[in-house]
Amino acid sequence: MPNNYFNTLPLREQLAQLAKCRFMDISEFPDGVEALKGKKIVVIGCGAQGLAQGMNLRDSGCDVSYTLRAAAIAEKRQSWKSATENGFVVGTYEELIPTADVVLNLTPDKQHTAVVNAIMPLMKQGACLSYSHGFNIVEEGMKIREDLTVIMVAPKCPGSEVRNEYVRGFGVPTLIAVHEDNDPKGEGLALAKAYAVGTGGHKAGVLMSSFIAEVKSDLMGEQTILCGMLQTGSLLCFDKMVEEGIDPGYASKLIQFGWETVTEALKYGGVTNMLDRLSNPAKIKAFDLSEELKQIMRPLYNKHQDDIIDGTFSRTMMEDWANDDVNLLGWRAETAETAFEKTPAGDVEISEQEYFDHGILMVAMVKAGVELAFETMTAAGIVADSAYYESLHETPLIANTIARKKLYEMNATISDTAEYGCYLYNHACLPLLADFMKGIKTDVIGRGLAVDDNGVDNARLIEVNTALRAHPVEAIGTVLRGHMADMKKIV
Amino acid sequence: MNICLDNLTVNFDDRFQLDEINWQLDDSQHWVITGANGSGKSALAAVLAGIGEHISGTLSGVPAKVGIVSFEAQAELIEAELKKDDADIMDVISAGTPVYEILNPGNSNQQLIDELVEKFSMQSLVNRAFRKLSTGESRKVMLIRALASEPDLLVLDEPFDGLDAYTLEMLQEYLTSLVETVPMVLVLNRFDEFPEFITHIAYIDDGRLQHQIDRNDSKAYNELYQLLHLKTTDLQVPAADPETAIPRLDPAQPLVHLNNIDIKYDDHKIIDSLNWTIERNQHWQLSGPNGSGKTCLLSLITGDHPQCYVNDIFVFGFQRGNGESIWQIKQFIGYVSTALQWEYKVGTGLRNVIISGFYDSIGLYTKATDRQKKIADEWLALLGMSNRADVPFNKLSYGDQRLLLIARAMVKHPPLLILDEPCLGLDDMNRQLVLALIEKICAGSETSVLYVNHHPEDQIKGIDNYLALEKK
Structure with missing residues (x-):
């Protein structure tokens, strides 16, 4: 078993690394892609992320080529086709890696150890190796040759968006980091910044983080609120509605598109705005439900964070990797058989507002999940900026994948680490919420409140509104969305 | 009454011709005829008063008594008066025909005349010689005469021109009081002068009746407003922004030089050994059937095609694939296409859409300068959209979006403006709007236009280089 890098560090260093996250102003990128000019960039892997980043870098004036495993080239696989049809030079590791000044490892986490072990001996003295996820370094303890610079540049969006936003003259929020143990020439930050500019990320906002903060917050966010909560919530809400006699087609549609609709409000104005979309009685109801959910689920969120921090999570997952993914594949098959997944969305009209009015419980689940994930991450030493991006900010992106093709699409799109974590969460959370769900009726999921008028108690409404706005995720959200709004004037 | 012009072609002393006019007016309608000068x-208004030589087609249903007021009729009367002066019949100096005689040629309602004279404040002038009146005063005389003749059809060509505010308002009111009794045809070229009672609008261009619209059709009404605005405005294409000026190009080099271009997908050749050079100040039309590679060729120039890195392409001083960025290329190009319009799905305001042209971005991500805002506002004025500067772009009609994207493409005065089927998907009115804007641009700038289209009727004046692609 490899060594967990994080666990080798003293506590004070662990805390210092976890706390790293700073929003960089666009004025900090005056040199553009200069640091990459004249350098040869070789990308390993040509999936969605690899192709998008390579195309952006080339359009920014960089010299980009692709290296694939010999078999992928010989069999003319999709990755080979993608790269060649787009006019890139493609070669084997042996052909291209020795010529590279910067190597971008854009393969899935699971392949990292094998890929890095294969390319490292071929790399030029003093070259740079870049990751888009820190798992291999932090959780697997991969040791990189001392003369090599190691950086991370992680656009916080799927590959298709990375490309589309660049083409329209913008970019996607991007996280950068330098692995301090591997920065022999002190050029890591300059290279990471130039890379972020080359992919357009500097226009949308760059977060300067650390490998450790990225891994520990990314894993936590993706397995709890982002994927786990939405998957668990989908299954519970659907079964409840059908049990209460609501048309399965309607229930399926309300959930499939409901997450996307309610989290759109979250994206623009945080948890407060999402709840403000409800009538006053419904808002108070959603608030009460979310308080209850938070109380029930808090131990689960704590356990996920603890397992991530001490390495238990990555160890169990790697054991499953070593065991031919038996658990993961079993869970994936189970999900495909759920009633929600098998019931197509009905041909009914649901207005944008109706998704809120009839989905009070979904709103409550998103609120509870976002706040719990944020609270748990910050309690573990992750700074608020990171915690915000890995919880609230990314929720609409994942909700969007469910809107496309339900849970299957979500699990197919997310990383292998996210999918594994999602199943862990789902298996623990379903029984945890069983009692709570017994008390749920269609007034909060499926039909909406049946009230004669929207009158509420003034004092109670003020309490709820104050509590919503006072949550720390709202404070940091207001600041970060402010940065974003300055740059992105699309509404 | 039901006046019918059926395929009518009318010649006016070989000076002007109306062609194949098809038009029907019934007596419950009140029309405005509008169009640019000339x-x-x-x-068309004069035809209703019996003027012009009918070459072909028919005119029927015109009532016997048509009251007409026009500059031509006014000029004619004045000329006749001056002739009288010169008529050396008597050995006395003619005082000229007094106004009261002109007002009542014999059979008009004198009481009504007196009423109107008072309304127009002309009491002190009735005994004056007609030829001694000022232009404005003689205009009023013409109006009173036509109104007092109790016509069955009233044809008023620019009746409000040269009237003071008080008289204008009075006349508008008076005409409104007549709506139940007499059908009216007014010639006007300012929409804000259209009286409330107008029910229909006829738009004429180049001697042809191009559009007839019902006033209640607000979409058509607004489009017509813009079309007339673009055709008649004195506003010119706004200047570029000196602060964000495009770098100067070497005048000795071509804008674009494509050398021996090959593009293929899965062994299917789209473009085969093509050579093409666009010199400065040349305008080009690119045509070819669907699938002949037009858009592919354009995207090689704009840098949007991934194969531009593996072909021999020289654009705006850059030999592609030598470390230049696509933004360095795009700064020299203004670009409009249906695909761009599909991609340009933003709710940002119209002003911002135009400003985004300075940055070649879809949406605006940079704080605009005051000067850029001012230039954008000048464009909105040119388009007749000033009152909509902050309307979300995605709330505009399809045709208005196209106009705005053309303004966006042109705002920086690029050396090359690429218009990829700019009229595609537009109805006739919007098509004319777009062409009117493009002609305005071609006339007022040093930009080379590369125009892609396969509709022969959508010609743009001044394009004299052609490249036709064939389907492979």
Whole structure:
């Protein structure tokens, strides 16, 4: 078993690394892609992320080529086709890696150890190796040759968006980091910044983080609120509605598109705005439900964070990797058989507002999940900026994948680490919420409140509104969305 | 009454011709004829008063008594008066015909005349010689005469021109009081002068009746407003922004040089060994059937095609694939296409859409300068959209979006403006709007236009280089 890098560090260093996250102003990128000019960039892997980043870098004036495993080239696989049809030079590791000044490892986490072990001996003295996820370094303890610079540049969006936003003259929020143990020439930050500019990320906002903060917050966010909560919530809400006699087609549609609709409000104005979309009685109801959910689920969120921090999570997952993914594949098959997944969305009209009015419980689940994930991450030493991006900010992106093709699409799109974590969460959370769900009726999921008028108690409404706005995720959200709004004037 | 012009072609002393007019008016309708200067709107009005030589087609249903007021009729009367002066019949100096005689040629309602004279404040002038009146005063005389003749059809060509505010308002009111008794045809070229009671609008251009719209059709009404605005405005294409000026190009080099271009997908050749050079100040039309590679060729120039890195392409001083960025290329290009319009799905305001042209971005991500805002506002004024500067772009009609994207493409005065089927998907009115804007641009800048289209009727003046692609 490899060594967990994080666990080798003293506590004070662990805390210092976890706390790293700073929003960089666009004025900090005056040199553009200069640091990459004249350098040869070789990308390993040509999936969605690899192709998008390579195309952006080339359009920014960089010299980009692709290296694939010999078999992928010989069999003319999709990755080979993608790269060649787009006019890139493609070669084997042996052909291209020795010529590279910067190597971008854009393969899935699971392949990292094998890929890095294969390319490292071929790399030029003093070259740079870049990751888009820190798992291999932090959780697997991969040791990189001392003369090599190691950086991370992680656009916080799927590959298709990375490309589309660049083409329209913008970019996607991007996280950068330098692995301090591997920065022999002190050029890591300059290279990471130039890379972020080359992919357009500097226009949308760059977060300067650390490998450790990225891994520990990314894993936590993706397995709890982002994927786990939405998957668990989908299954519970659907079964409840059908049990209460609501048309399965309607229930399926309300959930499939409901997450996307309610989290759109979250994206623009945080948890407060999402709840403000409800009538006053419904808002108070959603608030009460979310308080209850938070109380029930808090131990689960704590356990996920603890397992991530001490390495238990990555160890169990790697054991499953070593065991031919038996658990993961079993869970994936189970999900495909759920009633929600098998019931197509009905041909009914649901207005944008109706998704809120009839989905009070979904709103409550998103609120509870976002706040719990944020609270748990910050309690573990992750700074608020990171915690915000890995919880609230990314929720609409994942909700969007469910809107496309339900849970299957979500699990197919997310990383292998996210999918594994999602199943862990789902298996623990379903029984945890069983009692709570017994008390749920269609007034909060499926039909909406049946009230004669929207009158509420003034004092109670003020309490709820104050509590919503006072949550720390709202404070940091207001600041970060402010940065974003300055740059992105699309509404 | 039901006046019917059926395929009517009318010649006016070989000076002007109305062609193949099809138009029907019934007595419950009140029309405005509008159009740019020289379009033929006065001629069409005059046809109703029996003027012009009918070459072909028929005119029927015109009532016997038509009251007409026009500059031509006014000029004619004045000329006749001056002739009288010169008529050396008597050995006395003629005082000229007094106004009261002109006002009542014999059979008009004198009481009504007196009423109107008072309304127009002309009491002190009734005994004056007609030829001694000022232009404005003689205009009023013409109006009173026509109104007092109790016509069955009233044709008023620019009746409000030269009237003071008080008289204008009075006349508008008076005409409104007549709506139940007499059908009216007014020639006007300012929409804000259209009286409330107008029910229909006829738009004429180049001697042809191009559009007839019901006033209640607000979409058509607004489009017509813009079309007339673009055709008649004195506003010119706004200047570029000196602060964000495009770098100067070497005048000795071509804008674009494509050398021996090959593009293929899965062994299917789209473009085969093509050579093409666009010199400065050349305008080009690119045509070819669907699938002949037009858009592919354009995207090689704009840098949007991934194969531009593996072909021999020289654009705006850059030999592609030598470390230049696509933004360095795009700064020299203004670009409009249907695909761009599909991609340009933003709710940002119209002003911001135009400003985004300075940055070649879809949406605006940079704080605009005051000067850029001012230039954008000048464009909105040119388009007749000033009152909509902050309307979300995605709330505009399809045709208005296209106009705005053309303004966006042109705002920086690029050396090359690429218009990829700019009229595609537009109805006739919007098509004319777009062409009117493009002509305005071609006339007022040093930009080379590369125009892609396969509709022969959508010609743009001044394009004299052609490249036709064939389907492979």
